[in-house]
Amino acid sequence: MNGYRRPQPGEHPEYLTPEYRSTRLRAPDRPLMLMPHTLSEITGPVYGHERIGRLDHDLTRQHAGEPLGERIVVTGRVLDGDGRPVRDSLVEVWQCNAAGRYAHAADRHPAPLDPNFTGAGRCLTDAEGRYRFVTIKPGAYPWQNHDNAWRPAHIHFSLFGPAFATRLVTQMYFPGDPLFGQDPIFQSVRDPAARERMIARFDLGTTEPEWALGYQFDIVLRGREATPMET
Numbered sequence: 001m002n003g004y005r006r007p008q009p010g011e012h013p014e015y016l017t018p019e020y021r022s023t024r025l026r027a028p029d030r031p032l033m034l035m036p037h038t039l040s041e042i043t044g045p046v047y048g049h050e051r052i053g054r055l056d057h058d059l060t061r062q063h064a065g066e067p068l069g070e071r072i073v074v075t076g077r078v079l080d081g082d083g084r085p086v087r088d089s090l091v092e093v094w095q096c097n098a099a100g101r102y103a104h105a106a107d108r109h110p111a112p113l114d115p116n117f118t119g120a121g122r123c124l125t126d127a128e129g130r131y132r133f134v135t136i137k138p139g140a141y142p143w144q145n146h147d148n149a150w151r152p153a154h155i156h157f158s159l160f161g162p163a164f165a166t167r168l169v170t171q172m173y174f175p176g177d178p179l180f181g182q183d184p185i186f187q188s189v190r191d192p193a194a195r196e197r198m199i200a201r202f203d204l205g206t207t208e209p210e211w212a213l214g215y216q217f218d219i220v221l222r223g224r225e226a227t228p229m230e231t
């Protein structure tokens, strides 16, 4: 069995990032143990096309009317660590509305809900690893982590890839957001180059004239361990 590559130090944020307050409670306080990859983690999950609705990728067409906000197309490729496309792979997104409010009972931010926006979508990647969502640009919202704390606009992404060992949950940001500097979640990724990989690229080629701005966001999942070559 070929397992998947282990993340290198610095590739992901540290479990404990004290400025990001909730990590103080959930970060492990004992040394980590290396768990071998088992068959159930390096095979599956398998999703069939029939489970995905025709409009599940379009967050602007889930209700009777259109949501308020700036309409955007978010698209990109899901690749493995060797640059190969990850095909037929489930990509799920969730986000707040244009006013910065989630359609969720726990969200008490006094910004308006939008009756035409739920903020959740999903799709499968195609043969080239490409996904595409139509949505509206999410707003910034306050989150009480520290005094006057606001999250930069972001879309949450969940990816399964070809196996449970490749599962990735991340956030996509928008270029030039003025809130990056004071956001401990964004800042918990210490490597500036790695931070850049969480920021989508505005792309005029993806922009649809008279209709929606376009952003490209490629995502790299963990790749397979290379089979050692005997010479």
Ligand SMILES: [Fe+2]
Binding pocket: 096, 151, 154, 156
């Ligand atoms: Fe969020």
